[in-house]
Amino acid sequence: MSARDTIFARLKGDAPSKAEADALLIAPERPRVDEAALEAEFLARLALPSISATHDVIDDMAQLPAAVARYLESQNEALTLCMPPDPRLVACDWQGFTLHDRAAPDEAAAIAVARRGIAESGSLIFETGPTAPMLPNFLALHHIVLLRVDDIMPYLEDAPLPGVQPRAHYWITGVSGTTDIEGTYVRGAHGPRFLHVLLLRQ
Amino acid sequence: MSGFKDRADLALADRILKVAVERTAGTAEAKRAVAVDAFPDFEAARDRAAAIKDHVVAHLGAYLEQFEASATAAGAKVHWASTADEACRIVIDICKAAGAKSVARSKSMLGEEIGLPHALAEAGIGRVETDLAEHIIQLADERPSHIIWPAMHKTREQVSALFKAKHRSPHAEETIAAMAESARRELRTQMLGADVGISGANFLIADTGAVCTVTNEGNAELSLVPPRVHIVTAGIEKIVPSMPHAIHMLRMLARSATGAALTQYTTFYTGPKRAGDRDGPEEMHIVLVDNGRTKMREEGLAEMLRCIRCGACMNHCVVFRQIGGHAYGGTYPGPMGAVLTPVFDGLKESRELANACTLNGKCQEVCPVRIPLPTLLRGWREKSWREGLEPTSMRAGLSLWAWVATRPRLYRLGTGMAVRAMRMLGRKGWIDKLPLVGGWTRYRDMPKPAARTFMAQYKKERRS
Amino acid sequence: MTKSVALFVTCLVDMMRPRIGFAAIRALEAAGCEVVVPEGQTCCGQPALNSGDRDHAMALAKQTIAALEPYEAVVVPSGSCAGTIRCHYPEIFEHDPLWLARAQAVAGKTFEVMAYLDEVLGWKPEGVRVDARATYHDSCSGLRELGIKAQPRRLLKAIDGLSFAPLQGEETCCGFGGTFCVKYPAISNAIVGEKADAIDATGADLLLAGDLGCLMNMAGKLNRKGSKVRAYHAIELIAGMADGPAIGEEA
Ligand code: SF4
Numbered sequence: 001m002s003a004r005d006t007i008f009a010r011l012k013g014d015a016p017s018k019a020e021a022d023a024l025l026i027a028p029e030r031p032r033v034d035e036a037a038l039e040a041e042f043l044a045r046l047a048l049p050s051i052s053a054t055h056d057v058i059d060d061m062a063q064l065p066a067a068v069a070r071y072l073e074s075q076n077e078a079l080t081l082c083m084p085p086d087p088r089l090v091a092c093d094w095q096g097f098t099l100h101d102r103a104a105p106d107e108a109a110a111i112a113v114a115r116r117g118i119a120e121s122g123s124l125i126f127e128t129g130p131t132a133p134m135l136p137n138f139l140a141l142h143h144i145v146l147l148r149v150d151d152i153m154p155y156l157e158d159a160p161l162p163g164v165q166p167r168a169h170y171w172i173t174g175v176s177g178t179t180d181i182e183g184t185y186v187r188g189a190h191g192p193r194f195l196h197v198l199l200l201r202q
Numbered sequence: 203m204s205g206f207k208d209r210a211d212l213a214l215a216d217r218i219l220k221v222a223v224e225r226t227a228g229t230a231e232a233k234r235a236v237a238v239d240a241f242p243d244f245e246a247a248r249d250r251a252a253a254i255k256d257h258v259v260a261h262l263g264a265y266l267e268q269f270e271a272s273a274t275a276a277g278a279k280v281h282w283a284s285t286a287d288e289a290c291r292i293v294i295d296i297c298k299a300a301g302a303k304s305v306a307r308s309k310s311m312l313g314e315e316i317g318l319p320h321a322l323a324e325a326g327i328g329r330v331e332t333d334l335a336e337h338i339i340q341l342a343d344e345r346p347s348h349i350i351w352p353a354m355h356k357t358r359e360q361v362s363a364l365f366k367a368k369h370r371s372p373h374a375e376e377t378i379a380a381m382a383e384s385a386r387r388e389l390r391t392q393m394l395g396a397d398v399g400i401s402g403a404n405f406l407i408a409d410t411g412a413v414c415t416v417t418n419e420g421n422a423e424l425s426l427v428p429p430r431v432h433i434v435t436a437g438i439e440k441i442v443p444s445m446p447h448a449i450h451m452l453r454m455l456a457r458s459a460t461g462a463a464l465t466q467y468t469t470f471y472t473g474p475k476r477a478g479d480r481d482g483p484e485e486m487h488i489v490l491v492d493n494g495r496t497k498m499r500e501e502g503l504a505e506m507l508r509c510i511r512c513g514a515c516m517n518h519c520v521v522f523r524q525i526g527g528h529a530y531g532g533t534y535p536g537p538m539g540a541v542l543t544p545v546f547d548g549l550k551e552s553r554e555l556a557n558a559c560t561l562n563g564k565c566q567e568v569c570p571v572r573i574p575l576p577t578l579l580r581g582w583r584e585k586s587w588r589e590g591l592e593p594t595s596m597r598a599g600l601s602l603w604a605w606v607a608t609r610p611r612l613y614r615l616g617t618g619m620a621v622r623a624m625r626m627l628g629r630k631g632w633i634d635k636l637p638l639v640g641g642w643t644r645y646r647d648m649p650k651p652a653a654r655t656f657m658a659q660y661k662k663e664r665r666s
Numbered sequence: 667m668t669k670s671v672a673l674f675v676t677c678l679v680d681m682m683r684p685r686i687g688f689a690a691i692r693a694l695e696a697a698g699c700e701v702v703v704p705e706g707q708t709c710c711g712q713p714a715l716n717s718g719d720r721d722h723a724m725a726l727a728k729q730t731i732a733a734l735e736p737y738e739a740v741v742v743p744s745g746s747c748a749g750t751i752r753c754h755y756p757e758i759f760e761h762d763p764l765w766l767a768r769a770q771a772v773a774g775k776t777f778e779v780m781a782y783l784d785e786v787l788g789w790k791p792e793g794v795r796v797d798a799r800a801t802y803h804d805s806c807s808g809l810r811e812l813g814i815k816a817q818p819r820r821l822l823k824a825i826d827g828l829s830f831a832p833l834q835g836e837e838t839c840c841g842f843g844g845t846f847c848v849k850y851p852a853i854s855n856a857i858v859g860e861k862a863d864a865i866d867a868t869g870a871d872l873l874l875a876g877d878l879g880c881l882m883n884m885a886g887k888l889n890r891k892g893s894k895v896r897a898y899h900a901i902e903l904i905a906g907m908a909d910g911p912a913i914g915e916e917a
């Protein structure tokens with residue numbers, strides 16, 4: 001008998017009822033979010049010490065390169081950016097920047113577009129795809145994220161997008177941190193040490 | 203191998219260990235309290251979390267089938283292992299088929315449980331532990347002492363010395379940040395050059411076939427995205443029906459473990475790289491491991507299958523806080539380890555773990571899925587007693603006492619005599635050496651009993 | 667209307683500190699109860715239960731149930747013994763419908779003494795005076811099995827002259843754990859050592875708690891380390907018996 005058969009032989013039982021599984025999700029306990037003030041709620045969470053992301057606001061996409069430049073200059077970083085081939089990003093005027101689309105092992109800064117922001121936790125939601133690689137967001141020291149204000153949703157339940165799931169769906173809620181030595185929090189364990197969110201108010 | 207008591211004595215003598223454990227567990231305890239307070243109705247949330255897991259465990263076969271079908275449809279290959287050895291063999295075979303020279307491993311307690319680090323070494327496959335704590339453990343050639351902070355037992359001074367001895371370009375400055383930076387330098391290239399990435403799973407989503415990992419360091423993603431092959435090893439109890447169920451569990455997990463609302467990185471991997479994707483592995487293998495879980499379900503330990511490995515029970519355990527994790531001697535320490543270790547190592551070898559607990563109930567009070575840990579430990583004690591594994595002196599003593607205690611008149615006589623005998627040993631209200639309970643008087647005094655028992659005094663009073 | 671209650675003394679109080687039993691009687695009588703001490707009682711069986719010795723635990727449970735079931739209510743000056751009767755007796759007889767019913771009946775009317783005085787009777791001590799500063803340790807079984815937390819504090823607050831010093835880690839186990847403290851004396855000692863330090867750090871004159879086992883453990887450690895803190899079962903103060911010897915003091 002295969003291991004699979006052995007295991008299933010011991011787990012015979014009736015199929016779960018969908019209704020029973022759904023009933024477990026009615027009115028979940030979760031952090032309170034003022035749904036009328038999603039942006040403020042989201043930003044308040046972003047600023048928490050556990051996330052300590054910075055943010056800036058832009059009114060349209062044309063302002064994006066300048067906002068990125070402002071941030072990198074404030075961090076004393078060169079205007080070198082790992083940028084995925086996302087058409088919304090590519091369409092901007094990046095004059096003055098050195099761009100590349102594959103992340104180097106010691107990448108200084110990468111930009112990405114978040115699919116959603118979640119007010120409950122201050123999380124940024126990403127999904128992989130042909131124009132959205134994953135690795136740069138974990139390699140770069142500075143992770144710069146573009147998020148449309150309209151994409152801020154109240155709860156984590158709003159994070160998954162309907163339909164076929166992408167290869168990777170991931171939530172970023174802060175920077176790469178560790179408490180592995182004496183419980184002391186250190187930023188930039190392996191990946192980003194800084195997270196900067198650019199809110200697009202369009 | 204030394205016994206539990208020897209290991210505990212060693213641990214108790216190690217004051218550095220005590221400091222190290224206190225620093226991390228103490229912080230975790232304080233932060234959890236704040237997080238739980240801030241959460242609306244955490245108690246109801248615990249009920250829900252327990253109900254979700256019970257529902258899954260009750261229908262485990264059906265959910266596993268569903269997961270297998272959806273993961274397969276997403277392009278992953280699902281494997282099944284009844285035992286730890288089988289699981290390791292499957293992983294090694296995949297590595298060999300991929301021609302892997304090195305694997306990057308993202309911390310997984312199941313991997314420890316099945317002995318994967320050892321199996322990889324035997325197969326001659328290089329292993330890079332990418333979680334900072336596991337990296338420390340690997341360098342020190344030790345075993346994890348906690349399920350969330352495997353290197354909890356190490357102080358900063360010890361880590362510093364270790365890195366200086368083993369890193370190619372170690373830190374110069376004696377700060378924790380500089381040490382972490384040293385590890386970052388050391389690990390990054392090794393991580394990116396691995397042929398295979400191996401992880402565990404925090405949750406398996408039945409309806410989408412997704413595998414969820416959570417980390418604060420982002421090391422899972424860095425270990426699993428670049429290599430050509432991603433292997434997941436997961437216990438069959440990790441299933442949840444759907445994403446919203448996982449979300450509820452995730453809300454409980456980080457708050458219980460570290461007091462954070464969420465871990466920094468939460469990723470759901472559904473199959474290998476898709477056409478057009480710019481990164482991701484070409485193959486994804488999911489090894490689903492039983493290793494005693496179906497047996498637990500049948501033999502009265504189904505509640506233990508709710509466990510989401512948050513570590514709250516050990517952080518809040520008075521015994522763990524004194525002796526740390528290594529003294530337990532198994533893969534899993536603390537209260538949950540004391541329940542699980544007999545399943546893996548046999549009760550004969552680990553019966554002491556169930557006994558080395560005051561049954562104070564704190565672990566159950568903080569467990570996010572309300573596992574009645576003290577009840578389960580009592581269950582092991584009963585089994586141990588039934589099977590005659592408890593020491594003869596204990597059995598004889600308890601039997602004699604019970605024999606007397608079930609005969610009230612004889613009992614009155616006996617207690618009266620015991621009181622008189624004890625009083626003869628006392629000086630000024632206290633007894634500092636008492637036979638039979640030498641363990642007590644070695645460390646503390648025993649108050650001298652009153653001249654007559656309550657029953658004797660009461661009878662006399664009522665008669666007069 | 668006077669209530670007739672049975673006192674389950676507990677084996678530890680019976681042997682080691684009868685004053686606690688008399689204090690319980692005194693407080694209950696002051697609250698208008700008529701107290702009886704049933705003959706057939708010895709030990710509730712907790713040591714057997716917690717050692718895995720089901721058969722003896724069952725035998726003692728049966729004896730205790732038989733001794734206590736004739737009474738209107740059962741009062742116990744110990745959270746852990748009351749917890750055994752209330753929470754664990756029904757578990758022990760899970761598969762024995764006859765005894766299960768009897769166990770449940772007794773469980774339903776069994777109370778820890780301070781919870782009974784406070785919650786059931788709504789009573790408070792009157793005219794009791796203790797000029798001292800006290801700190802309170804919440805014993806685990808009472809706290810977690812029976813929810814005993816506010817009740818003793820409410821009763822103690824009614825004592826004139828008594829002030830309180832909060833104990834750091836008041837809900838942390840003292841390391842007693844019944845047979846645990848003799849099976850694993852070194853671990854137990856490490857735990858109670860920390861507890862004793864925390865008690866000393868409060869600067870209190872008195873250590874109070876609701877379980878004699880924990881009290882003996884903590885008081886024994888305090889004495890060994892030369893502390894001046896004196897330990898009493900809270901019911902002793904509540905019953906106006908604080909003038910007597912503390913634990914480990916000669917009468
Ligand atoms: S038993 Fe409960 S508290 Fe302990 S690790 Fe498992 S889920 Fe967490």
